[in-house]
């Protein structure tokens with residue numbers, strides 16, 4: 617798993633070179649809706665922060681009712697067999713132009729427009745293939761405006777720094793990690809949480825600024841648990857957010873360990889990729905430290921199997 621995750625910069629470059637062409641009139645598109653779950657959905661979450669038009673990420677069995685013919689519907693599922701995504705896709709397919717991003721599976725069979733990505737990875741470790749082709753599609757359609765080349769350059773040139781930071785996080789962490797982010801880093805904080813859950817097999821929680829300042833902040837008045845707060849910061853975060861983070865650090869450090877990480881990169885997408893990669897690596901180092909195997913997701917697979925047995929026996 618560590619070897620695969622370390623290849624994220626190379627995978628991102630390979631994914632960016634993938635080519636596709638669809639007969640969709642993007643000038644008519646007024647909103648984007650992406651259906652997906654877990655390691656597949658997070659790619660859309662991240663890109664939603666850069667969209668110039670309404671962008672909805674659906675993690676459920678049905679799309680919301682405002683889906684219409686001006687919606688670009690993207691179904692993203694690494695396996696192509698995730699039941700929530702398939703259910704959304706079959707409800708949306710006839711109503712609007714669609715694209716599927718998948719290795720194949722049922723989704724690959726059902727969709728007309730498919731971006732086929734390489735198989736053989738855990739979905740969460742295939743984030744480059746799930747994210748970069750979607751970003752390329754949306755950039756070409758002028759829906760987002762992100763510098764994908766620069767993001768890859770940052771991933772390549774900051775490799776050592778990211779490794780070092782990830783090791784430091786895994787070595788210094790005690791108790792439950794609480795991860796905080798603002799703007800696109802809200803989605804990156806969620807990714808960190810998911811990666812600690814799935815790779816290190818541990819609980820973790822993510823929080824978004826400024827919202828958490830209106831609720832979670834107060835929990836520190838009575839907090840007794842052992843925890844590590846990880847702040848995903850940017851030098852460009854702006855005065856108001858800087859003041860909030862600085863305030864939080866001074867309060868939280870009275871009761872917990874606080875780790876602040878600043879991302880490299882001249883634009884917000886590159887900085888998001890930087891922070892994401894640090895988190896991915898940290899979760900694997902944390903798995904090593906805890907003596908657990910990062911790759912298998914036995915309980916997730918057991919539930920998927922239970923659900924499919926259930927649908928077989930009830931049909």
Ligand code: F6R
Nearest residue numbers: 654655656693694695698739740
């Ligand atoms: C497993 C992982 C999961 C899956 C999720 C949806 O590595 O990250 O969160 O991504 O169960 O499955 P797919 O991505 O195949 O649609």
